[in-house]
Amino acid sequence: xxxxxxxxxxxxxxxxxxxxxxxxxxxxxxxxxxxxxxxxxxxxxxxxxxxxxxxxxxxxxxxxxxxxxxxxxxxxxxxxxxxxxxxxxxxxxxxxxxxxxxxxxxxxxxxxxxxxxxxxxxxxxxxxxxxxxxxxxxxxxxxxxxxxxxxxxxxxxxxxxxxxxxxxxxxxxxxxxxxxxxxxxxxxxxxxx
Amino acid sequence: xxxxxxxxxxxxxxxxxxxxxxxxxxxxxxxxxxxxxxxxxxxxxxxxxxxxxxxxxxxxxxxxxxxxxxxxxxxxxxxxxxxxxxxxxxxxxxxxxxxxxxxxxxxxxxxxxxxxxxxxxxxxxxxxxxxxxxxxxxxxxxxxxxxxxxxxxxxxxxxxxxxxxxxxxxxxxxxxxxxxxxxxxxxxxxxxx
DNA sequence: GTCTATATGATGATAGAC
DNA sequence: GTCTATCATCATATAGAC
Numbered sequence: 102x103x104x105x106x107x108x109x110x111x112x113x114x115x116x117x118x119x120x121x122x123x124x125x126x127x128x129x130x131x132x133x134x135x136x137x138x139x140x141x142x143x144x145x146x147x148x149x150x151x152x153x154x155x156x157x158x159x160x161x162x163x164x165x166x167x168x169x170x171x172x173x174x175x176x177x178x179x180x181x182x183x184x185x186x187x188x189x190x191x192x193x194x195x196x197x198x199x200x201x202x203x204x205x206x207x208x209x210x211x212x213x214x215x216x217x218x219x220x221x222x223x224x225x226x227x228x229x230x231x232x233x234x235x236x237x238x239x240x241x242x243x244x245x246x247x248x249x250x251x252x253x254x255x256x257x258x259x260x261x262x263x264x265x266x267x268x269x270x271x272x273x274x275x276x277x278x279x280x281x282x283x284x285x286x287x288x289x290x291x292x293x294x
Numbered sequence: 295x296x297x298x299x300x301x302x303x304x305x306x307x308x309x310x311x312x313x314x315x316x317x318x319x320x321x322x323x324x325x326x327x328x329x330x331x332x333x334x335x336x337x338x339x340x341x342x343x344x345x346x347x348x349x350x351x352x353x354x355x356x357x358x359x360x361x362x363x364x365x366x367x368x369x370x371x372x373x374x375x376x377x378x379x380x381x382x383x384x385x386x387x388x389x390x391x392x393x394x395x396x397x398x399x400x401x402x403x404x405x406x407x408x409x410x411x412x413x414x415x416x417x418x419x420x421x422x423x424x425x426x427x428x429x430x431x432x433x434x435x436x437x438x439x440x441x442x443x444x445x446x447x448x449x450x451x452x453x454x455x456x457x458x459x460x461x462x463x464x465x466x467x468x469x470x471x472x473x474x475x476x477x478x479x480x481x482x483x484x485x486x487x
Numbered sequence: 488g489t490c491t492a493t494a495t496g497a498t499g500a501t502a503g504a505c
Numbered sequence: 506g507t508c509t510a511t512c513a514t515c516a517t518a519t520a521g522a523c
Contacts, residue, residue, distance in 0.1 A: 108506080124402040126320055130499060143507050145500065201402055208395055208461035209402045211319040250480045257462070258477040259469060262451060265458030266466055268401035269450065272416055277450055282452040287443045288481055301488080322516060336489050338518065 109147045121199035125210040152215045159221040169231045180240030189280045192262055200271045202264045230256050247290030302340045314392035318403040345408045352414040363425045373433030381475045384456055392462045395457045423449050440483030
């Protein structure tokens with residue numbers, strides 16, 4: 102399954118980590134190759150250009166998102182576990198050293214990104230907003246949530262908040278994340294048990 | 295005043311723009327020097343190392359923040375204009391092409407920053423949180439705002455939201471900013487007239 | 488203050504041997 | 506698939522002339 106047997110998977114894994122730690126222009130092929138104990142050219146064999154690597158990373162994120170949310174998007178279910186899952190995912194990524202949300206990393210380097218990477222980033226973000234909008238709609242319909250304003254705007258705001266919070270947490274510590282989760286729960290009228 | 299007469303000021307101005315467009319590691323002395331029509335070494339005369347440049351930029355941001363908020367911090371006043379001023383500032387910066395909040399830019403490159411720059415970033419962010427916390431406290435006391443939870447957490451959340459929103463807006467357009475402003479006003483119980 | 492010239496090292500990328 | 510070797514380009518930074 103996710104055994105990271107071959108070099109390609111190991112490259113993807115390390116590249117994902119580096120992207121979330123230093124941004125797209127903040128890491129090099131050398132960072133990856135020395136970590137794997139191989140040479141520069143070996144990375145280029147699997148991903149001829151850095152653009153190829155970026156595309157593979159973004160496509161993987163999108164696939165993961167779709168796998169994890171497709172059941173909810175198709176058949177619905179409880180909204181609360183979806184929100185709490187998002188919080189848990191955000192926190193666990195942060196604690197793994199994957200501090201910066203990929204959107205955040207890519208948006209800072211946006212000027213330097215090749216057009217195809219920009220397009221993929223945009224689609225990935227659209228998917229995320231659609232999923233969270235659906236979660237908020239379902240949650241409100243089922244009286245799990247109680248918030249003002251429209252679900253789509255609320256979804257955009259929550260994603261923006263989490264993206265910013267991950268960055269602030271890097272500077273001011275993990276408590277920032279917990280504070281923000283708590284505040285979002287309050288504003289959605291979620292029971293904090 | 296702000297006439298940008300000498301080279302030093304022009305360097306600072308362009309560097310601020312580049313920082314907010316491409317992040318700290320996303321621009322070089324060459325980008326600045328060619329824009330000013332001078333040579334590489336001229337920039338190094340004014341700012342021997344890039345660390346010096348970063349420190350000057352952050353100190354300038356902090357000074358600006360303090361100048362613009364000191365009256366409120368000392369004597370109080372209406373909270374609503376402070377919040378609306380923050381929104382207007384955020385939007386005008388974005389429209390000037392200064393897409394990314396300096397915090398956001400610096401937090402992505404955090405691993406590469408020299409310790410003194412990290413410290414300055416941290417202090418700058420603390421100042422911002424303190425100011426906004428005060429605004430929220432005053433706003434709630436004077437019945438301008440009506441929100442749940444504690445002002446300090448709310449302040450952290452709003453700053454995180456604006457930081458994330460600026461980055462998302464770069465990818466999904468300025469409407470993102472407007473949506474987020476609207477949502478924050480709603481959650482603070484501000485009259486949207 | 489700004490210039491020319493240069494040092495030093497990292498970067499993304501390629502050609503060709505094994 | 507991975508290696509050695511190499512490339513052109515760019516980065517930050519410095520020395521010394523004007």
